[in-house]
Amino acid sequence: MSATNVAEKLVQTLKEMGVRHVFGVPSGGWVDYMEAMRKVDGIDFILATHEGGASFMADVTARLTGVPGVCFGTFGPGATNLTTGVGGALLDRSPMIAFSDEMPTAMRGRVTQMGIDHQALFAPVTKKTTRLEADRVTEILHDAALVALDGRPGPVHVGLPVGMSAEPAGDGKPVSWAPSRPAKADKEALARMTALFKSSAKPVVAVGLGAVQAGVQAEVIALIEKFNVPVVLTPMAKGMVPETHPSYAGILFHALSDVVGQTHQQADLVVAIGYDPVEFNLEGWIPDVPVVNIDIVPVDLDTSKYTLGADVTGDIAASVDFLIEQGGSAKAWDLTDVAERKAEIFRRMSPQSDVFGPTAALDVLRDELPEDGIMTCDVGAHTHLIGQKWPTPKPGLQIMTNGWSAMGFGIPAAIAAKLARPNTEVCAVLGDGGFLMTVGELAVAVRENLKIVFVVLTDNDLALIRIKQQKKQNPIYGTPIRAKGNIGGDNLFGVPVKTAVSAEEFRAHLKDAFAGDGPVIVEALVSSHEYDSLVLHKDKP
Incomplete structure (x- = not known):
């Protein structure tokens, strides 16, 4: 054990992870953590007016920095307020570490002011919920960051038992918080994808939030340009293909989506790249054609009504590159028609x-x-x-x-x-x-x-x-x-x-x-x- 206390070790660890701002509304139990932040250059506590606002701020900070956003709320109402933005991080796929006060061991399960089970509260709106331990501060925070960043990103809740902040702190066992790159997709799945794509005349590419997080903009553009195919985006994938691109057909689910549908309803194959149904279920828009899903997680599709042609689960960039290399020749789309529909959308x-x-x-x-x-x-x-x-x-x-x-x-x-x-x-x-x-x-x-x-x-x-x-x-x-x-x-x-x-x-x-x-x-x-x-x-x- 070192002379460093829990509050100091927590703030030091967050700074080393690249956290620059912690958002929240303070409590008495948070005072030692604020004092630790005051003493350390490069990490600041930002006082919000409401814990929900603080958790939204943490969400967006993570989106723009790639480092888990951090927020705090106190017992009871502070924690329930915080869950609004924590749920946002879960379903908008933003890595987050959400701290809350927790009762000390002797008071858990007792009837007391502001007392609810924070572990139960945060469980449905996080990827994981846990509790800080004085002799494992670095280990627990690194594990929280790893869970938050790994796979589809999301929030992790860490309860801070009141009274622990001044205790001597330990690191615990070493944990790397850098997520590993997904393995390449199964060869059979890649072969099924390629065969379906080669045999299709008019495939449409659908790009979702997972493609943004995978950083595959260049691969997506190379794919649609090589094969002369239209692309539709979910709203949170905006920017993956510029509106001026000849293959750009529009955004699903939003204004005049029926005009966008005039393109994708002609398709004989849907190639979904990083498509996250949290924005819009595939069944809400796809025609009755096979679906190829290129993602880090298996597809969420009602296969009693729709055909899953290939579930290509693994490294997205590698799978798209494979399709570019093995996908055959250009397709039969007339992108002039796509451009005319796009022009109609912007005119209206x-x-x-x-x-x-x-x-x-x-x-x-x-x-x-x-x-x-x-x-x-x-x-x-x-x-x-x-x-x-x-x-x-x-x-x-x-x-x-x-x-x-x-x-x-x-x-x-x-x-x-x-x-x-x-x-x-x-x-x-x-x-x-x-x-x-x-x-x-x-x-x-x-x-x-x-x-x-x-x-x-x-x-x-x-x-x-x-x-x-x-x-x-x-x-x-x-x-x-x-x-x-x-x-x-x-x-x-x-x-x-x-x-x-x-x-x-x-x-x-x-x-x-x-x-x-x-x-x-x-x-x-x-x-x-x-x-x-x-x-x-x-x-x-």
Whole structure:
């Protein structure tokens, strides 16, 4: 045992792993850990206004750094609040270590204030839940990081028994936290994949979140270019193939997905690369043709209704390279037709009238945000437009939640993005409903002096639910956010608010905001009815 205490050993270990920010709302039990962070250069505690915001921040930090994001919540309500973003990390596939206070041994199972079983609480929303031990601090943290990063990434919960922080700390046994590269796929599976691909006339490639995490953008582009095939993406795979690429056919599940479907419904084979059904189940869009699944985990497919042609489980890059080498000749697709459908999608998502709507606001924002800038977005009708409409040059420049899909994600996501990439322009796009859920996190942007442009599309309407009500011919009830007006005031939590009622005014405010040196809210007063004809289309007949 060393003279280092548990709090110091934990912070030292996190720093050595590359963690630079720990997000949370402190408790008395967390004081020693904060003191350890105060004394160590290169790792800082970021006070959030709500534990849910802290866990969203940890999620996005992990996406941009490749190092597990770290967050903390105290007993009971602190822990339950934290689970919102921990669940997001599970279903959006982000590596995370989520700490919480835990009762000391003598009080576990007793009736006491704020006392619930945190191990049971976190079990359904994590890959693993465990508890820190004083003589195994480094071992437990390295194991947590390994589990978080290995396979499909996700969160690990580590309980911190109160009172342990000041105890002498030990490392435990050595554990490497670097995940191993997946083994190559089975030769028989590779052979079945190749035979199916060679015999198909019009295969379609579907790229998902797993392909982003595997870093196979170059391999995917080489595949579609060699064989002249169209490609569709899930929303969180945006940027894997640029919208300008001749093979790009669109985004599944989001706006005007029925037009995207006019391409993939012609396919006689689906080649799914890193396709994670957490965003959209394959059965929701594939035609009745065989599926080739290239991923690190076996396919999730209803094989009583659909044909699994080959489950190519293993190193994604190696499997795609094998298909490129062995896949035969170019296919029969006419990519001119694909381009015409893509053009129709973008035409229909362009402003159609003099009314200032969300499509015009997004066009102006795309003009003003540098090409390498990061845009985060919240959940709502605007997300469906962004998924289909927002030009994204490469992965990581548009950040959304589409596995967990929690409203309130956009503001903390932007804060985390700016902390992770301080020299990159960052903006967030939010509906007024999602904005209200985590508006308090603006105080973090002010305290940390983060230059972020928060774009609020104010329409006083939970548009997706209102549209669904109208499709059922139900009265509009429970979806208006307010009768009229805007978010109120010229300043929120120290962030100036600029309100626009036209595209020209919106552009002027954005120019000023991006030229500034701190956080700014630019509110666009828009009509939600532009969404009605664009969202909630079926991906297949």
